Amino acid sequence: MFEFNxxxxxxxxGARAGELTTPHGIINTPVFMPxxxxxxxxxxxxxxxxxxxxxxxxxxxxxxYLRPGSEIISKAGGLHKFMNWSRPILTDSGGFQVFSxxxxxxxxxxxxxxxxxxxxxxxxxxxxxxxxxxxxxxxxIAMCFDQCSELPAxxxxxxxxxxxxxxxxxxxxxxxxxHNDVNNQALFGIIQGGTCDDLRERSAHEIxxxxxxxxxxxxxxxxxxxxxxxxxxxILNNIMPPNKPRYLMGVGYPLNIIEGxxxxxxxxxxxxxxxxxxxxxxxxxxxxxxxxxxxxAEDFTSLDPECDCYTCRNFTRAYLRHLSMCxxxxxxxxxxxxxxxxxxxIAEQAREAIxxxxxxxxxxxxxxxxxxxxxxxx
Amino acid sequence: MFEFNxxxxxxxxGARAGELTTPHGIINTPVFMPxxxxxxxxxxxxxxxxxxxxxxxxxxxxxxYLRPGSEIISKAGGLHKFMNWSRPILTDSGGFQVFSxxxxxxxxxxxxxxxxxxxxxxxxxxxxxxxxxxxxxxxxIAMCFDQCSELPAxxxxxxxxxxxxxxxxxxxxxxxxxHNDVNNQALFGIIQGGTCDDLRERSAHEIxxxxxxxxxxxxxxxxxxxxxxxxxxxILNNIMPPNKPRYLMGVGYPLNIIEGxxxxxxxxxxxxxxxxxxxxxxxxxxxxxxxxxxxxAEDFTSLDPECDCYTCRNFTRAYLRHLSMCxxxxxxxxxxxxxxxxxxxIAEQAREAIxxxxxxxxxxxxxxxxxxxxxxxx
Numbered sequence: 001m002f003e004f005n006x007x008x009x010x011x012x013x014g015a016r017a018g019e020l021t022t023p024h025g026i027i028n029t030p031v032f033m034p035x036x037x038x039x040x041x042x043x044x045x046x047x048x049x050x051x052x053x054x055x056x057x058x059x060x061x062x063x064x065y066l067r068p069g070s071e072i073i074s075k076a077g078g079l080h081k082f083m084n085w086s087r088p089i090l091t092d093s094g095g096f097q098v099f100s101x102x103x104x105x106x107x108x109x110x111x112x113x114x115x116x117x118x119x120x121x122x123x124x125x126x127x128x129x130x131x132x133x134x135x136x137x138x139x140x141i142a143m144c145f146d147q148c149s150e151l152p153a154x155x156x157x158x159x160x161x162x163x164x165x166x167x168x169x170x171x172x173x174x175x176x177x178x179h180n181d182v183n184n185q186a187l188f189g190i191i192q193g194g195t196c197d198d199l200r201e202r203s204a205h206e207i208x209x210x211x212x213x214x215x216x217x218x219x220x221x222x223x224x225x226x227x228x229x230x231x232x233x234x235i236l237n238n239i240m241p242p243n244k245p246r247y248l249m250g251v252g253y254p255l256n257i258i259e260g261x262x263x264x265x266x267x268x269x270x271x272x273x274x275x276x277x278x279x280x281x282x283x284x285x286x287x288x289x290x291x292x293x294x295x296x297a298e299d300f301t302s303l304d305p306e307c308d309c310y311t312c313r314n315f316t317r318a319y320l321r322h323l324s325m326c327x328x329x330x331x332x333x334x335x336x337x338x339x340x341x342x343x344x345x346i347a348e349q350a351r352e353a354i355x356x357x358x359x360x361x362x363x364x365x366x367x368x369x370x371x372x373x374x375x376x377x378x
Numbered sequence: 379m380f381e382f383n384x385x386x387x388x389x390x391x392g393a394r395a396g397e398l399t400t401p402h403g404i405i406n407t408p409v410f411m412p413x414x415x416x417x418x419x420x421x422x423x424x425x426x427x428x429x430x431x432x433x434x435x436x437x438x439x440x441x442x443y444l445r446p447g448s449e450i451i452s453k454a455g456g457l458h459k460f461m462n463w464s465r466p467i468l469t470d471s472g473g474f475q476v477f478s479x480x481x482x483x484x485x486x487x488x489x490x491x492x493x494x495x496x497x498x499x500x501x502x503x504x505x506x507x508x509x510x511x512x513x514x515x516x517x518x519i520a521m522c523f524d525q526c527s528e529l530p531a532x533x534x535x536x537x538x539x540x541x542x543x544x545x546x547x548x549x550x551x552x553x554x555x556x557h558n559d560v561n562n563q564a565l566f567g568i569i570q571g572g573t574c575d576d577l578r579e580r581s582a583h584e585i586x587x588x589x590x591x592x593x594x595x596x597x598x599x600x601x602x603x604x605x606x607x608x609x610x611x612x613i614l615n616n617i618m619p620p621n622k623p624r625y626l627m628g629v630g631y632p633l634n635i636i637e638g639x640x641x642x643x644x645x646x647x648x649x650x651x652x653x654x655x656x657x658x659x660x661x662x663x664x665x666x667x668x669x670x671x672x673x674x675a676e677d678f679t680s681l682d683p684e685c686d687c688y689t690c691r692n693f694t695r696a697y698l699r700h701l702s703m704c705x706x707x708x709x710x711x712x713x714x715x716x717x718x719x720x721x722x723x724i725a726e727q728a729r730e731a732i733x734x735x736x737x738x739x740x741x742x743x744x745x746x747x748x749x750x751x752x753x754x755x756x
Contacts, residue, residue, distance in 0.1 A: 038700070038701075038704050038706060039697070039700065039701075040701060040706050040707075040708040042706065042707060042708070043707040043708060043711075045688075045708060045711070045712075046692070067700065067704055068696070068699075068700040068703075071676075072675060072676055072696060075676055075678070076678055076694070076696060076697075082694075082696070082697055082700075083697060084692050084693055084697070297446070297450060298449075298450055298453055300453070300454055310423075310425075314462050315462055316454070316460075318446070318450060318454060319417070319454075319460055319461060319462070322417065322445065322446040322450070322460075323416075323417075323418060325445065325446075326416050326445055328416060328418050328420065329420060329421040329710060329711070330418040330420070330421060330422070330423060331418075333421075333423070333707070334423075
């Protein structure tokens with residue numbers, strides 16, 4: 001039920017186009033995966049996600065553990081049925097939220113003890129807990145429980161997290177193989193190591209040695225510069241096995257996606273399209289738009305004439321600005337809708353360019369057209 | 379461009395089925411009109427409104443005057459174009475919000491001086507202002523500027539509001555005929571008088587004498603009992619010209635709609651379906667449901683198996699509860715969606731029953747099935 005085939009490669013960059021077969025369908029890569037934190041991609045219905053050609057969505061194990069909880073999702077028959085989504089789902093391990101959102105109490109090689117960001121209740125999380133929870137969620141792709149560090153971080157701190165990530169990857173895999181439905185769920189490994197070349201290399205080798213059907217790059221887009229991110233991707237591109245899918249976690253900024261694809265990445269996820277959408281920050285082919293800006297008040301043109309989304313085909317900038325200024329739900333919806341479609345679409349366009357043998361030209365054109373101040377990203 | 383034809387009447391109640399022709403299409407009555415306060419029926423897109431068979435929506439003149447303002451809507455070419463809605467629109471006069479929402483400063487026969495509930499800016503409103511604003515909005519049906527009183531109110535206060543409403547109806551009509559696009563917009567009169575029989579009768583006669591293509595019943599659903607509302611409707615049913623459409627303003631509670639139809643009302647509007655939906659209060663054929671109630675947590679059945687809406691056909695009560703408990707936008711959407719479809723549909727079902735000559739049986743069945751505590755309606 002799980003297979004990855006590369007169908008085209010760029011001869012001048014690391015970009016590749018592939019097909020990832022999962023129990024809920026084939027995913028054409030490169031692919032952007034919208035984030036459905038609490039069993040909903042914020043503001044979007046499942047049929048709208050299909051309409052924007054979202055091939056796969058992500059669920060957050062930590063959030064779903066807290067609400068509605070594993071018992072309800074188990075009784076519903078898994079996350080697909082609970083939220084009425086029939087295409088593939090990837091679940092994260094819960095690790096990232098434990099370190100970014102929950103109140104951390106104690107971390108040892110054994111487990112993580114923290115307090116819920118919702119009600120302060122005590123939580124004990126471990127590789128085994130994560131595999132159990134992801135089994136209940138019944139995602140197509142599960143992730144190893146790992147330790148992610150915010151950047152900047154010391155070499156020592158990054159190394160400690162790396163070592164624990166390797167240890168937890170071993171435990172994740174062992175527990176997964178004996179407890180989860182291995183015919184219907186694939187477990188991906190996660191490479192850590194921050195932006196230290198030696199640590200990245202070591203982490204990659206250790207995780208690849210354990211052996212997984214896919215590999216994720218964690219610990220990027222957490223405070224480092226674009227250049228440092230690209231440099232780390234260049235290093236990993238030379239180490240990661242070419243015949244396995246590669247997933248760059250938490251990356252959704254348009255330029256980062258395109259540059260990630262150029263460095264051999266197949267999968268991306270980020271809350272940016274929906275979070276920005278709710279705030280009125282929009283990405284279009286020419287760059288960033290703040291829809292609340294006064295110069296949109298009487299602009300009766302489409303947000304992005306090149307975009308094929310419902311928002312751009314039906315509404316004006318003036319209307320979007322009005323809705324956003326009034327805090328209307330429809331404003332959050334239409335802006336999220338566009339941002340998601342835009343982000344999904346640039347991965348689609350990159351794929352088409354790779355298959356047509358024209359990815360370097362696409363990359364150059366995209367970079368030349370997309371004007372934004374990189375300092376202001378997320 | 380404006381015509382009203384009755385195509386069926388109930389022989390045992392006042393119920394009637396009609397066709398109201400407007401510049402943007404024919405409306406089958408009885409009809410419930412969703413409220414699109416700020417150029418959006420909260421949380422719904424225009425194509426979803428079409429999907430639930432919303433034949434006409436309402437726009438709020440006061441709100442739209444404040445945001446985005448008449449200049450932007452004028453430049454957009456009217457409210458239809460601004461919000462991309464191609465079916466009929468009815469606009470209220472702004473009067474109701476002036477008395478319920480704005481900070482009232484001074485009211486005379488000449489005009490109303492109040493302060494905006496948004497930024498406290500000074501506003502001067504009058505029949506002429508309202509006709510000007512509704513001309514800019516370019517609604518299919520405009521309403522006379524009137525004075526509405528909350529109930530309970532003294533006979534004296536109600537009479538003062540009634541007198542002013544008659545005076546303003548004359549001024550509204552006079553100004554409308556010479557300034558508005560009378561070929562593409564119809565002006566309805568509004569009857570006031572609270573729940574005092576003598577005042578209701580007088581107001582009805584005065585407004586009908588001025589002469590309008592349709593008549594609204596204002597000043598109900600503002601604090602009185604259901605019985606008092608029905609009694610007033612009974613009185614008006616005997617006075618209002620049968621060949622003109624009758625619009626009961628601000629009524630959206632399911633039982634009130636059905637009983638209103640039984641008393642000859644053709645049109646209804648209310649924010650209740652969307653406001654309640656956002657709070658997780660839902661109406662189904664058996665009555666009221668608080669979706670946040672714990673007994674829905676593990677209920678994997680449809681909200682209302684008899685309902686044909688997107689929510690009921692695709693999602694479970696457990697999922698709706700989860701979304702509502704988490705404050706997710708999709709929860710507000712799916713609950714509003716159902717409530718709107720439910721409310722639109724009961725008017726459709728009443729119409730079918732009237733045409734089939736079975737309205738009294740429908741009324742009896744509806745009342746027997748719909749269980750709710752009338753004290754809790756809002």
